[in-house]
Amino acid sequence: MRYDVVVIGAGAAGLSAGALLAAEGKRVVVLDRSPHLGGRAMAVRDEGFTVNLGGHLIEDPGSGLTKVFEHAGKELVHGEVSNDMPIWDNAAGWTSIRDRYTDRTELKKVIKALVQTPYERLDEWDDRSLREWIHQHTDDQGVVDLFEFISVLECMTDNWYDHSASDNLYVRKMHFEERNTAAYSCWPGQGWDGMWRDLADSITANGGELRLGTNVERVVISGGEVKGVAIGREPRVLPNEFFEEEVLEAPAVISTLPVWTVLNVVPRQQLPEWYASQIEFLAQDKFRIAWLGLHLATAEPVTRFDPRELSTWTSTPSTDCSGFMFDQSAMDPTCSPPGTHLHVMGAIIPGAKGRDRQWCRETMLAFERDIETMWPAMAKPLWRRRHLVFEPSFGVIQMPGLVGRYRPHWRAPNVEGLWFASETFRSRGIGTDRAARAALTCVEDYLGRRIPTFGDGWRY
Numbered sequence: 001m002r003y004d005v006v007v008i009g010a011g012a013a014g015l016s017a018g019a020l021l022a023a024e025g026k027r028v029v030v031l032d033r034s035p036h037l038g039g040r041a042m043a044v045r046d047e048g049f050t051v052n053l054g055g056h057l058i059e060d061p062g063s064g065l066t067k068v069f070e071h072a073g074k075e076l077v078h079g080e081v082s083n084d085m086p087i088w089d090n091a092a093g094w095t096s097i098r099d100r101y102t103d104r105t106e107l108k109k110v111i112k113a114l115v116q117t118p119y120e121r122l123d124e125w126d127d128r129s130l131r132e133w134i135h136q137h138t139d140d141q142g143v144v145d146l147f148e149f150i151s152v153l154e155c156m157t158d159n160w161y162d163h164s165a166s167d168n169l170y171v172r173k174m175h176f177e178e179r180n181t182a183a184y185s186c187w188p189g190q191g192w193d194g195m196w197r198d199l200a201d202s203i204t205a206n207g208g209e210l211r212l213g214t215n216v217e218r219v220v221i222s223g224g225e226v227k228g229v230a231i232g233r234e235p236r237v238l239p240n241e242f243f244e245e246e247v248l249e250a251p252a253v254i255s256t257l258p259v260w261t262v263l264n265v266v267p268r269q270q271l272p273e274w275y276a277s278q279i280e281f282l283a284q285d286k287f288r289i290a291w292l293g294l295h296l297a298t299a300e301p302v303t304r305f306d307p308r309e310l311s312t313w314t315s316t317p318s319t320d321c322s323g324f325m326f327d328q329s330a331m332d333p334t335c336s337p338p339g340t341h342l343h344v345m346g347a348i349i350p351g352a353k354g355r356d357r358q359w360c361r362e363t364m365l366a367f368e369r370d371i372e373t374m375w376p377a378m379a380k381p382l383w384r385r386r387h388l389v390f391e392p393s394f395g396v397i398q399m400p401g402l403v404g405r406y407r408p409h410w411r412a413p414n415v416e417g418l419w420f421a422s423e424t425f426r427s428r429g430i431g432t433d434r435a436a437r438a439a440l441t442c443v444e445d446y447l448g449r450r451i452p453t454f455g456d457g458w459r460y
């Protein structure tokens with residue numbers, strides 16, 4: 001069997017690429033080594049609770065992942081999320097972000113300046129901080145706080161000089177223009193698992209193939225051209241079985257593997273040294289977005305202003321970790337047994353600490369004690385799951401000098417027919433929406449034309 005395109009990975013990027021290509025009439029196969037759909041954004045049930053490996057909220061105001069669904073003949077249902085944002089301060093306790101920007105004229109001035117700046121001009125800010133950009137337009141601390149708290153929530157960056165101007169401003173501009181709000185997010189109405197099933201159904205309905213539990217051993221490249229991919233025999237009998245491969249032939253391969261694993265399947269020696277080094281540079285532990293995660297269920301909700309609010313902080317009483325918390329049951333009551341509220345929260349840690357399990361254990365215990373101070377009702381949870389977000393990580397940290405043109409391009413520089421559709425490569429946006437936009441960029445590059453459903457705006 002010869003395919004037009006092989007897509008490696010059935011996460012947000014792979015399913016988006018597969019659904020777009022199948023809708024465009026291409027013979028496509030999407031392969032994933034995991035038995036689950038969704039990759040880093042997969043959802044599974046655990047003792048009656050739905051826990052998501054990644055996927056908390058979708059940050060697409062409408063022009064990205066939502067349009068992928070539309071083009072695939074499906075609908076991404078946008079559930080409601082509140083604009084309220086309680087902020088924890090170790091001295092003052094809980095306050096609202098609304099108390100911080102009382103003078104909205106300054107905010108309006110900054111929004112106007114951002115909306116009037118074309119996206120391409122924001123590329124010039126790849127190596128500078130968000131605060132530096134804001135200070136061109138206002139010195140109002142409330143406006144600075146609003147933008148920076150959103151950066152903590154979206155990009156998990158901590159210090160003011162670590163919030164990248166360009167990546168943050170791309171998203172703010174998109175949210176203001178498409179939804180008239182500083183930060184738009186939604187819970188997928190069909191649930192995270194339902195969302196990935198919808199895209200998978202669209203692939204097969206349009207004649208594409210999906211093969212889960214299929215490990216890609218390597219991308220086959222010869223004479224500077226892609227020839228297909230080699231997949232391993234499944235199931236392996238000896239765990240170290242080697243070179244028992246089947247080759248799926250195709251002149252084009254879209255890899256959605258992130259920088260941490262992509263060189264396991266794309267032979268390093270086939271890429272220019274500078275390009276492979278760019279991938280390895282970004283793959284360093286210190287650039288991973290990592291956190292200590294907790295799922296805690298209680299009988300009563302603990303939210304302050306609105307059940308669907310997203311709370312945030314820049315430090316907890318005994319840790320320097322910033323973080324977030326929301327009530328997942330308020331977004332989707334089917335996520336937990338009747339009469340319970342499943343709260344999702346995380347304490348963001350430096351990526352370099354992810355392998356220091358002793359430090360992680362101690363910090364997790366301190367964080368759990370702090371949670372009791374911040375929400376006394378969480379002291380005796382009905383149910384708990386702890387997790388470490390490191391492998392896989394949320395993404396590559398979006399700091400100045402690590403975004404935009406500082407990331408490897410989505411097209412292999414020297415291999416005909418090889419694309420990298422990953423939010424860890426050159427891309428803009430947040431999480432799954434960013435992955436879907438990266439997929440769209442690669443699919444259009446492969447097709448050699450733009451897909452009209454998406455208009456003529458920016459892509460990557």
Ligand SMILES: Cc1cc2nc3c(=O)[nH]c(=O)nc-3n(C[C@H](O)[C@H](O)[C@H](O)COP(=O)(O)OP(=O)(O)OC[C@H]3O[C@@H](n4cnc5c(N)ncnc54)[C@H](O)[C@@H]3O)c2cc1C
Binds near residue numbers: 011216
């Ligand atoms: C804890 C956490 C919370 C997050 N919260 C959010 C959020 O609230 N909102 C949001 O939008 N995003 C969130 N994200 C980020 C989001 O999950 C990712 O950005 C997105 O899922 C990346 O999708 P992807 O398709 O690019 O990559 P992946 O999901 O990593 O997909 C790559 C796929 O490739 C497969 N694969 C790997 N190697 C092979 C191989 N050799 N052969 C075959 N298949 C292979 C993997 O199994 C995987 O399915 C979160 C992530 C984490 C970890």
